[in-house]
Amino acid sequence: xxxxxxxxxxxxxxxxxxxxxxxxxxxxxxxxxxxxxxxxxxxxxxxxxxxxxxxxxxxxxxxxxxxxxxxxxxxxxxxxxxxxxxxxxxxxxxxxxxxxxxxxxxxxxxxxxxxxxxxxxxxxxxxxxxxxxxxxxxxxxxxxxxxxxxxxxxxxxxxxxxxxxxxxxxxxxxxxxxxxxxxxxxxxxxxxxxxxxxxxxxxxxxxxxxxxxxxxxxxxxxxxxxxxxxxxxxxxxxxxxxxxxxxxxxxxxxxxxxxxxxxxxxxxxxxxxxxxxxxxxxxxxxx
Numbered sequence: 001x002x003x004x005x006x007x008x009x010x011x012x013x014x015x016x017x018x019x020x021x022x023x024x025x026x027x028x029x030x031x032x033x034x035x036x037x038x039x040x041x042x043x044x045x046x047x048x049x050x051x052x053x054x055x056x057x058x059x060x061x062x063x064x065x066x067x068x069x070x071x072x073x074x075x076x077x078x079x080x081x082x083x084x085x086x087x088x089x090x091x092x093x094x095x096x097x098x099x100x101x102x103x104x105x106x107x108x109x110x111x112x113x114x115x116x117x118x119x120x121x122x123x124x125x126x127x128x129x130x131x132x133x134x135x136x137x138x139x140x141x142x143x144x145x146x147x148x149x150x151x152x153x154x155x156x157x158x159x160x161x162x163x164x165x166x167x168x169x170x171x172x173x174x175x176x177x178x179x180x181x182x183x184x185x186x187x188x189x190x191x192x193x194x195x196x197x198x199x200x201x202x203x204x205x206x207x208x209x210x211x212x213x214x215x216x217x218x219x220x221x222x223x224x225x226x227x228x229x230x231x232x233x234x235x236x237x238x239x240x241x242x243x244x245x246x247x248x249x250x251x252x253x254x255x256x257x258x259x260x261x262x263x264x265x266x267x268x269x270x271x272x273x274x275x276x277x278x279x280x281x282x283x284x285x286x287x
Contacts, residue, residue, distance in 0.1 A: 008212055015219040021226060025095065025104030026127065029055065032140040035147050041098040042184055050180045051150070051162075055138070056095035056103050057188040058151040058161065060115040063090045064205040065213050073210045083111035088205070091118045092217060095149065098184075100191035101228045102221040107214045115154035128160045150185040195224050 014020060028034045035055050042054040067088045068075035075081070081088045089111035095104040109118035119125055128149075131138050138147045138160060149161045157163045164181050168174035196202045199220050206213040 008208075008215065011212075011215045011219045015222055016215055021222045023102060023104065023221060023225065025056075025124065028103060029127070029131070029138065029147075032142060035138075036140060036143050036145065038097050038103075039145060039147060045098050045184065045187075051184055053145045053147045054150055054184050055147040056097060056149050057185040058093070058095050058119065058149045058155065059185065059188040059192070060109075060118060060154070061092045061094055061192045062087075062111060063092055063202065063213070063217055065089055065111075065210070066205050066207050068210055075210070079112070081111045087111075090210075090213065090217070091115070093119050093122060094188060094191070094221075096188045096191045098187050099228055099232060100187050100194060101225050102191065105217075105221055107217050115151075116156045119151075119155060128158075132159050150181055152185060191224075195220055198224070198227070 018024065038055050039053050043049040043052055062083055062085060064087050065081065067078045068081055069078065070076055078088065081090070083089050090107055091109035091111055091113050093106040093109060093115070094102060096102055104124060106122045106124070109121065128138070139145065140147070151161055151163055153164050153166060155161055155163050162181060164178040165174040168178050201216060202220070206216055208216065
């Protein structure tokens with residue numbers, strides 16, 4: 001129909017056009033000033049400046065789709081898109097800043113792929129590996145900071161990617177590290193929640209072919225960034241920001257496995273997990 005064609009033409013030729021609202025992280029990681037600004041905002045967050053140099057929070061978002069087919073999607077084995085969550089999906093790898101702005105994403109991975117493998121297959125991973133191989137670090141000598149990503153334990157530890165300790169004893173230095181690391185990476189989980197709540201198209205499986213599914217995801221990220229930029233530059237956006245901040249807190253309360261670690265053994269009530277039964281608990285393994 002005309003409305004269907006207009007919808008997808010608008011996504012592809014307008015909203016997803018880099019000249020309109022770009023998402024170009026490759027430029028960011030070569031710009032000391034931009035990396036410093038991103039890390040500075042993370043340091044102002046709940047991690048209290050303990051982890052300086054964070055250039056983004058990384059995680060995988062499982063976006064539900066209908067089962068791919070040979071005729072529609074050129075896919076012979078749809079089982080590769082079936083996740084351990086029990087539905088067909090795309091494993092979308094995403095990096096956000098502390099404001100929950102999407103800095104980078106990849107929609108190439110199938111739903112059955114593990115987060116670590118999905119990220120390792122991206123051009124960004126190869127770019128970061130090369131940067132470390134060539135220079136020993138992604139570092140700003142001017143600011144005296146080494147930059148890195150934070151991710152959950154579904155990812156393999158890399159020089160440019162900090163992940164939490166597994167099975168850290170409550171109150172140990174490793175557990176305290178997990179607290180601050182979790183406090184930094186929770187923004188990517190909250191970004192997924194905000195995008196899903198705002199764009200009702202994600203409340204049910206995407207029903208297009210795979211190419212169009214990817215344009216829908218791309219457009220959602222760019223429109224989300226537009227909203228984030230608007231509300232952070234406009235006093236009228238405070239009410240919406242407060243609403244989604246509260247939603248993030250609700251997410252933390254109802255998803256204790258997403259968060260690990262305590263600070264100071266919880267002496268001052270600074271437990272980032274919900275309830276003592278979760279202190280030091282190991283993060284979920286993948287999806």
